Amino acid sequence: QKEVEQNSGPLSVPEGAIASLNCTYSDRGSQSFFWYRQYSGKSPELIMFIYSNGDKEDGRFTAQLNKASQYVSLLIRDSQPSDSATYLCAVSGAGSYQLTFGKGTKLSVIP
Amino acid sequence: EAGVAQSPRYKIIEKRQSVAFWCNPISGHATLYWYQQILGQGPKLLIQFQNNGVVDDSQLPKDRFSAERLKGVDSTLKIQPAKLEDSAVYLCASSLDLAGELFFGEGSRLTVL
Numbered sequence: 001q002k003e004v005e006q007n008s009g010p011l012s013v014p015e016g017a018i019a020s021l022n023c024t025y026s027d028r029g030s031q032s033f034f035w036y037r038q039y040s041g042k043s044p045e046l047i048m049f050i051y052s053n054g055d056k057e058d059g060r061f062t063a064q065l066n067k068a069s070q071y072v073s074l075l076i077r078d079s080q081p082s083d084s085a086t087y088l089c090a091v092s093g094a095g096s097y098q099l100t101f102g103k104g105t106k107l108s109v110i111p
Numbered sequence: 112e113a114g115v116a117q118s119p120r121y122k123i124i125e126k127r128q129s130v131a132f133w134c135n136p137i138s139g140h141a142t143l144y145w146y147q148q149i150l151g152q153g154p155k156l157l158i159q160f161q162n163n164g165v166v167d168d169s170q171l172p173k174d175r176f177s178a179e180r181l182k183g184v185d186s187t188l189k190i191q192p193a194k195l196e197d198s199a200v201y202l203c204a205s206s207l208d209l210a211g212e213l214f215f216g217e218g219s220r221l222t223v224l
Contacts, residue, residue, distance in 0.1 A: 004153070030187060042201075042217070043215035043216060043217050043218050044215050045215070046213070047210060049212075062189065088153050088154075092155075098144075098156060098159060098166075099154075099156070099213065100156075100166060101153030101154050101155070102153050103151065103152050103153050104152075104153050111118075
C-alpha cells in the first residue's frame, strides 16, 4: 500500500523566514508529486507539482524532488502570516491523478 | 467558470441513520473523485469515476457506502448505516480526464453522534 509520510508539526517560523516542509513516500513507482495548501475549514488547493528530479520554482515556492531518496520538499521563502495553513503532500503513479495524500504539516508563520 | 459544487455543506446525524451527499463537477470534467478527510489526516480516496464508470473503489467500505454517477455528470455518495467513525469531511473533486489536475469542492462535513 502506498504511504506518504509528513511531519504533522506544527512548524512555526517567523515572518520573512524560510519554511521547509518535507515528505517521504513508499512507492518507488510514483511519478508525480504535488503540494496542496489547505486553510482551516477549506478544501485543498494545488500550489505546485513536480515530476523530475531537482528543483522547481514558482514565485516564493520551490519544490524539490529526489526520487532516489523518495523524498520531496517544499520551501516557502519570505514566509507571510497568510501562508499559515496545513500543507499536504500527495503522490500519484504514471498517467494518473489518483492521489495518495500525507497527513499534512501545519505551518504557522508568526508576525 | 463555476467550480465543483457540493451539498449539503454540513450534516449532523445519529449513528445508524443514513445520509447522502451530492456533487456537481466542473462542466466538461470526465473524472470525478470522492475523498474522505478525517480531522487531522489527509484526504483518502473512496471512489473514482471516469464518466459514469467506476475506475477504482478499492477503499470504499461497500457494506455501508455507495456511490453513483448517473449520466456521467452529477454524483451521489450515500452512507447507510452511518457509524461514529464516518465523521469526516467528504470532498468531491473533478478533473478534465484521468491525467488532469484535480479541483476540489468545498466539502460536506458530516458529524455522526
